[in-house]
Amino acid sequence: MKFLFTLAGLAGLIQLVDNGAHCILVAPDAPSQTLAEAAPFPIGFAVSPASIKSNAPYRQTVIQEATSITADVAMKPSRISPQKGIYNVDVADQLIEFARSQKKRVHGHTLVWYIDTSPNWLKQIRDSTDLESTLQTYIQTVGTHFKGKVASWDVVNEAVDNNRGAIRKDSLNTVGKTLFNVGKILGDDYVARMFQYAHKADPNARLFYNDYGQETRPAKLSAIVNMANDFKRRGIPIHGLGLQMHISIDTPNEGIENAIRKSAETGLLIHISELDIAMNPGKKKDFAETPELLEKQYQKYKFVVSTYKKIVPASQQFGITLWGVDDGTSWIPGFCQCLDAALPFDANFGKKRAYQGFLDGLK
Structure with a gap:
């Protein structure tokens, strides 16, 4: 029996x-294979150089499971240039050296971002000529430094408004923090110019526009697709679209599939660039992992991966990057101020049901 x-x-x-x-x-x-072994396209993690250096299980997981890495914060403008005219690339260089030693691709994140992690000195510039020149210099300096070391860049991150389908021109975010109001100062077409500057700095790097929420915000998805197609018509050097895909077990599959399909129809490279799948979207105080929630997370990982593999032509598959390595170092609990476990590895680097979902999605 x-x-x-x-x-x-x-x-x-x-x-x-x-x-x-x-x-x-x-x-x-x-599981008989690692994600890197099973996937026909690159598998990435957003990583912390400090954790790579100090946390042996973290480091080993990245070495075994990934073929591509993205710096979670080490290559953002606030870390690279905390003061005007000062460029601090030591930490990013250490990460690139690690990637080189392990034969991993490096995806650069990010050159221009509206959010409050842009350096304070940059947010204080109000004159359009001064800001344009400053960003051009920053992109030229950083792009040139990492030329030949970084395969690709998120050139501009999250420039499109969530609901209106237009370039962001906010002064404050939802919690009242001052933003880097680049869209209002430089106008709607500043994104195109940032791509031109990045291409000049490193002509061989693949250049991406990166954003979130395409799977649940139709106006935003349409605006991004229209912008990408417009750039192609005008000869602006854009090579790919990044769909962050910070989703939950409740995110409708129809929206996920639509976002991937519409993005792929541009003919550009498609990168699921910051994938995680929250199990506690309601921010419940008494959240606990249960077999039911773990199964839902398994199914959602499987659906995302299988849909990407099925819909995106092989020549456009830039890969899937998980935003973090394990639940213990995930950004989500800190952001939502709640308990969650959104990644395929638990806090002890054990492979969750979601890990098998990722593998099954590749089959």
Whole structure:
């Protein structure tokens, strides 16, 4: 006789088999391949150079599972240039050296971003001529420094308004923090010029526009697709679109599929650039991982990966990057001020049910 028990701690099935003389406890088969081995396209993690250096399981997971890495914050303007005219690239260089030693691709993130992590000295510029010149110099300096070391860049990050489908021109964000109001100062077409500056700095780098929410905001998706097609018509050097894909177990599959399909129809490279799948979108105080939630997360990872593989032509598959390595270092609990576990690895770097979902999506 055979009994099946679901154990929440293992998020899977364990079989108790009666062979006539003894009862044998049989664990489910461990995944036979890593993500890097199983995928026909690059698999990436957003990583912290400090964690790479100090956390051995973190480092080993990146080495085994990834073929591409993105710096989570180390290559953002606030870290590269905390003061005007000062460029601090030491930490980013260390990450690139690690990537080189492990034969990993490096995706640069990001050259221009509206949010409050842009350096204060840059946010204080109000004159359009001064700001244009400053950004051009910054992109030229940074792009040239990393030329030949970085395969690609998110040139501009999150420039399109969430609801109106227009270039952001906000002065404050939703919690009242001052933003880098680049769209208002430089006008709607500043994104195109940033791509031109980046291409001049490194003609061989693949250049991406990166944003979030395309799967749930139709106006935003249309605006991004229209902008990309307009850039192609005008000869602006854009090579790809990044869909961040910070989603949850409740995000409609139809929206995910539509975002991937419409983006791929541009003919550009498509990068799922910051994937994580929250299990606690309601920010419940009593959140706990349950077999039901883990199964929903498994299904959503499987759907995202399989849809990307099915819809995006192989020649346009730039890869899928997870935004973080493990639940213990994920950005989500700090951002939402709630408990969550959005990644395929738990805080002890154990492979969750979501990991198998990723693998099954590749099949």
